[in-house]
Amino acid sequence: MTTIKDIVRNDLCVGCGLCVSESQTSTMEWNEYGFLTPKLDDSFNDTAIKVCPFNPNPDNAVRDEDKLADIYFKGSTHKDEHIGRFENTYVGYADEYRETSSSGGIATYVFEQLLKQDIVQNIFVVKELNGTYAYQWFKDAEQIKEISKTRYIPVTLEKLFKEIDTIEGKIAVSGVACFIKAIRLKQHYHPQLKGKIPFLVGIICGGLKSSFFSDYLAQKSGIEGEYNKQQYRIKDFNSTASDYSFGAFDKSKKFHQMKMRTVGDMWGTGLFKNNACDFCDDVTTELADISLGDAWLQPYNKDGAGTSVIVTRSKIADKLIKEGIDNKSLSVEELNLDRFKASQEGSFKHRQKATAYRIKKKRKTQQVIPQKRERLFQSIPLEFKLVQNLRMQLRAKSLTSWKENPNALVFENDIAPLKKELRIKTIIYHYAQVIKGKLGMRKL
Ligand SMILES: Cc1cc2nc3c(=O)[nH]c(=O)nc-3n(C[C@H](O)[C@H](O)[C@H](O)COP(=O)(O)OP(=O)(O)OC[C@H]3O[C@@H](n4cnc5c(N)ncnc54)[C@H](O)[C@@H]3O)c2cc1C
Ligand code: SF4
Ligand code: SF4
Structure with missing residues (x-):
């Protein structure tokens, strides 16, 4: 039987920390590649592997995101093969929180409403801790801006289930898709947690970056040595949404x-990304009550102030958005499903269309392969296979290279040949797609 040790040793751990909540003594610790993983002792109980989002042999009832969505969003109004079960799709921003948030400030708005409307009394979210970022408890709706902004650094839910019995009242949690899946699995095996955690805010995710990513960016911004309070999404209100900056404080x-x-x-190339993300086909956080991402879509991407795309999946989430529109706290409107999907087009191609190919490749070197949704498997054209091969190589190389020598210049020289090859193959892939389109041939 596959164990947590097999998951970690096969480089399939994203650090959610759920297995640790099924262990007497294990804790999360940093590994040599800048990711959080569980300490591998012998104290995991039988449920530990069952709550792992990368379990290769899950119970049939919770086999994948489709099965879990059938449990948690059974009565949903809509169902789509790529974004799962849902109520509505929207685009826009929260007037009060847009400026100080990463995208349109909808996450901050939703958490504020959950607290103010007494739907939950606690939230468990990522915020600053001693100059870096970690999941923490929070309950003060008046100070809600403290929880805003996306943090591209490994974090773990370890504390959530270790401390949950000491927390009075209900809890809402934010998380990327694999973390949300882990919470749903935990709720399945511990049903009393369904009422205790009635709302999950899903953060649409393009990949988990190692802490090396932050180290590299800090060096590139001119910091030698230690840094703190790094900001990953500093907006330029006079430019486009994607033209944001990284910044951090040095020791002085x-x-x-x-x-x-x-x-x-840094995203399409897979630099500093976790290996497990190559097996992730949940682009839009299908198991959260609400899913939030960036509106990488015209005309919204032209606006440096930032705009969110929103998928509501539970009735309560949809009510929160509709109320906000009605009372004018939200400048949000419905977004056609195809337009919504276009906002994450690159991610759908990479994560859903190319998963089968990556699995085939990885079977050669990796003993454990997570359970994936075969209905999404498809063949991809040669030109995209070449891009996939290089993305996988570059992802792995970026981690080993930085580990060997954490110096930005040395690193850039080391990965330059692969990066160049990827750039060329990506151009070829795009041209091939355009030509196929013109000839009326099947495109990706
Ligand atoms: C690792 C990562 C990759 C992402 N990749 C994409 C992508 O490819 N495409 C896309 O459209 N959007 C992506 N996002 C989401 C995007 O950056 C915004 O977080 C999202 O649009 C919400 O914006 P907002 O203005 O509503 O959030 P805000 O109002 O600024 O609030 C941010 C919320 O995010 C939570 N949060 C911050 N960091 C983390 C974290 N590491 N893990 C879990 N929760 C966190 C906070 O607790 C807070 O609730 C990614 C986010 C992360 C963390
Ligand atoms: S992904 Fe989560 S549950 Fe699985 S091994 Fe890592 S920390 Fe444990
Ligand atoms: S890409 Fe998928 S597996 Fe990777 S961190 Fe994001 S949600 Fe988790």
């Missing part, structure tokens, strides 16, 4: 800042 409390475009594409 001086703030350094640089435009992310100066370091090139």
Whole structure:
């Protein structure tokens, strides 16, 4: 039987910390590649692997996101093969929180409403802790801006289930898709937690970055040595939404800042990404009550102030958004499903269409392969396979290279040949797609 040790040793751990909640003594710790993983002792109980989102042999009732959505959103109004069960799709922003948030400030707004309307009395969210970021308890709706902004650094839910019995009242949690799946699995095996955690806010996620990503960006912004309170999404209100900056304080409390475009594409290339993300086909956080992402879509992407795309999946989430529209706290409107999907187009192609190919490749070197939704499996054209091969190589190389020598210049030289090859193959892939389109052939 596969165990948590197999998950970790096969590089399939995203650090959610749920297995630790099924262990007497294990805790989360940083590994040598800048990710959080559980300490591998012998204290995990039988449920530990069952709550792991990358379990290769899950029970049939909770086999995958489809089965779990059938349990948690059974009465949903709509169902789509790529975004799962849902009520509505929207686009827009929260007037009060847009400026100080990562996208349109909808996450901050939703958490504020959950507290103010007494739907929950506690939230468990990522916020600053001793100059870096971690999941923490929070309950003060008047100070809600403290929880805003996306943090691209590994975090863990470890504390949530260790401390939950000491928390009075109900809890809402934010999380990326695999974390939300882990919570749903935990609720399945411990049904008393369904009432205790009645609302999950899903953060649409393009990949988990190692802490090396922050180290690299800090160096690139001009910091030598230690840094703190790093900001990943500093908006430029006079530019486009994607033209944001990274910034951080050095030891002498001086703030350094640089435009992310100066370091090139950090997301599509897979740099510093966790291996498990190559097996993730849940693009839109299908198991959360509400899913929130960036509106990478015209005309919204032209607005540097930031705009959110929203999927409501539970009736209560949809009510919160509709109330906000009615009382004018939200400048939000319905977004056609196809337009919504277009806002995450690159992610659907990489995560859903190319998963089968990556699994086939990885079977050669990896003993454990997580259970995936075969209905999403499809063949991809040769030109996209070549891009996939390079993304996988570059992802792995970025981690080993930084581990060996954490110096931005050395690192850039080390990965330059692979990066160049990926750029060329990506151009070829895009041209091939355009030509196929013109010839009326099947495109990806
Ligand atoms: C690792 C990661 C990758 C992402 N990739 C994409 C992507 O590819 N495409 C896309 O459209 N959007 C992506 N996002 C989401 C996007 O960056 C915004 O977080 C989202 O649009 C919500 O914006 P907002 O203005 O509503 O949030 P805000 O109002 O600014 O609130 C931010 C919320 O995010 C939570 N949060 C912050 N960091 C984390 C974290 N590491 N894990 C869990 N919760 C966190 C906070 O608790 C808070 O509730 C990603 C987010 C993360 C964390
Ligand atoms: S992904 Fe989560 S449950 Fe699975 S091994 Fe890692 S910390 Fe444990
Ligand atoms: S891409 Fe998927 S597996 Fe990776 S962190 Fe995001 S939700 Fe989790």
